Amino acid sequence: DPLPPLKEYTLIHDPVFLAAMAKDVREKVLTEARRVLPTIERAAIVMKGGTTEDFEMYDTDTDKCEFRQELFFRYLFGLNEPDCYGVLDLQMGAALLFVPEVSPDMARWNGEAHPPEWYCARYAVQECHLVLQICSILHRKGIRKLYTMMGTNSDSGLQFKTPPDFAGIEDFDVDSGPLYQLLEECRSIKTEKEIQLMRATVRVSSQAHVYVMRHIKAGLVELHLEAMFRAWTMFFGGSRHLSYTCICAAGNNGSILHYGHAGRPNDCLLEDGEMVVLDMGAEYSGYGSDLTRSYPVNGKFTADQAAIFNAVRAAQVAVMGQMRPGVSWPELHRLAERVLLQHLLDLGVLHGGTVADLMTVHMGAVFQPHGLGHLLGMHVHDCGGYPAGTERPKEPGPCWLRLGRKLQKGMILTVEPGIYFNGPWLDLALQNPDQAKYINEAVLDRFRGFGGVRLEDDVLVTEDGIENLTVLPSTVKEIEAVMRGDFS
């Protein structure tokens, strides 16, 4: 394979580019903050990053994994080290970093502290001090009001985890009301440099998918596919983290949406004739990717496999053809369902009604029991999907969307329709007379154990449509060609 060396991806790791990207972000946040926050004079945004403690593995002296920065902190300051603070002075526009003191004993283990000038140059910030100085520096600057983070993540329902808690914070006028929503909104629309970076990250993850596609074969274990993906993205792209746990689901496992977790650790054998659903993406410099391809282990689609694949691909093409600023994402979810249902009617899995009849009984949610796609950015399920005032759709199907908004230029999101044959889930539908009457059990039985098909691309919303950042084969013909080795 003609694999590019790490230096082909210098952008992803170039400190000058990354510092400029965070600086642009701070400019944008500053503009927005000055527009919407109640007080700017003698006010600052104060953020605390992730901590060493949070990555400790139980009572041991090693970590669960390499440190990963809290994403809002990394968004503003670009720094991936634990136990830091960052300040953005809203009046002066200056960015300040506060880093932990390194004792001589810690220096022996972890290296000497970088001097303040190193941090200022590397992260394009104006000042760098020790964390223990934060209170006195803020006072010296005349800062009176602090905006801090507090809020609920709309995907997880979890509260923001790292509010600043330095000694003396009680002497300031602390407002934790507006910042979370302000930064969520900023993150939902990417800057030019964020787009450049994500174009590169999606490209590396795409190439890793192609590598797996070329090397899959019966007799391997699902974990071999995860291993190949991780090897490629780390060796050739320099990624130390995945955006999420690899879903490497063979056969019937493909119907388990988040297969691959510790309780289902990608440990099944790949068998000839089976489909795989491979949902894998790597993180680069804090930004994610999220791509899925589904194909037969042996490289040759059967008629049924091609039929399901083509249904999902048709839904994806239909949706991408409609995407542009102003279009409602829940409406496109419904469009995808209509295309999928028409194909399931044509295939005979469904019968006895029109697509409109099937939509009325929410049949889309039986075969595609997840949302059509979600915002993508620093987090794989990026924030900003439900800003204040946006209501979550109620009906089965669209209710699972992590993005309830109209599309806007500069959003990056996934388009990931799918069809799954999940036994217990289908059995629920068969017990519901309103749905069961449209299901042809004789045909459905042919697909029991099939697993599923999902196709997931990462796309940027442009002025008048989309740019697809994904560089992957997307049709039966293209995939079969790549798997034969005809295509590069």
Added chain:
Amino acid sequence: DPLPPLKEYTLIHDPVFLAAMAKDVREKVLTEARRVLPTIERAAIVMKGGTTEDFEMYDTDTDKCEFRQELFFRYLFGLNEPDCYGVLDLQMGAALLFVPEVSPDMARWNGEAHPPEWYCARYAVQECHLVLQICSILHRKGIRKLYTMMGTNSDSGLQFKTPPDFAGIEDFDVDSGPLYQLLEECRSIKTEKEIQLMRATVRVSSQAHVYVMRHIKAGLVELHLEAMFRAWTMFFGGSRHLSYTCICAAGNNGSILHYGHAGRPNDCLLEDGEMVVLDMGAEYSGYGSDLTRSYPVNGKFTADQAAIFNAVRAAQVAVMGQMRPGVSWPELHRLAERVLLQHLLDLGVLHGGTVADLMTVHMGAVFQPHGLGHLLGMHVHDCGGYPAGTERPKEPGPCWLRLGRKLQKGMILTVEPGIYFNGPWLDLALQNPDQAKYINEAVLDRFRGFGGVRLEDDVLVTEDGIENLTVLPSTVKEIEAVMRGDFS
């Protein structure tokens, strides 16, 4: 390269073997518990495993990394899933697992719950119930007294993190006194099956080191070496986790003992003529490995590089020749220091005194500022190094040992002498007149920027000596041959 497929390592992942291993452990713990605990009648050990919450990444709905079980829980029950409890009935000898309930909605994402019979068969336990039943089941069994974990890890100083906290626990007679030390002591001596497993894990990590040794070259980045190591151990060994963050330190970075963390993320270029210190080990089925080799990027040792390497190797050989049950580990640390210091005298870096003079001023701690080695097992710095009554040595050098005991048959530990030229650390010695007078600065200056050399093997203490589990080239000649490609 003639790389063995995953199936060569079936032992590591064989559920039948792993269940038998945990069953043996429970037998051993049961015997020990019945010997030392105050009450056995109507008493049980109750353990809580790691939680989903502890692996959440801030407020997002993905994890920091794939779940890793709390090690004492995994030791007794073998299970790597979050949010579980385990009970060992001390009177009846029965093992019970308690697993979380899986709602239909969770099943859609993560798969249906395995039935209780699946857990009983897979983990060789007598019963499996839901976590919410633990209180009623314990009462039904007539259990009155619960032994739970509380204690301090002697390496990290951290408290045990997952004491059981189910509703109703207050109705039992809870004793958190003796269990931590009892289990620490059990873990410090490996069972036959643990030894079998660790022999395999050290072998896979050894082979991955050889792979890196064969593919290193100037122009790569340190992270490429980490990537190769991870790729090998995951693809060929099926390891999803490292035992610890890879230390891939080129040139002067080799003098930073725990280089590779987020603040020093293995991001420097490998240059011709430099040494690397590569300390890398993978985890398999909960058990670790910990291996270091140091060699020149270009595969050919200079005279100075060979001299430092040979000094470290001589110390390792001397120590391994003395290891047997009953020998004090701090004494062997001092032996290693004496060998290293003799070589530094011969090389002219030190002068003007005898080895005994140098030992009096703790010169060993200047060039080898860490302990000679540590227990290895489920954790890379395994527990049990300082049981009650064992005092930590006071003098610089031995004071850093994580193991203060005499060796015993069945211990597995690392033997990892090293010599480092750490600028700030050497400067402290040069400011200390008692030490400075023995240092020949003119010769020392030749080694500024050299980095370091560490050689780390994993060995088992046997009846009358050791079995070295490591399968790696260990001399200048052997390493040069492997790097030339002559040797397999």
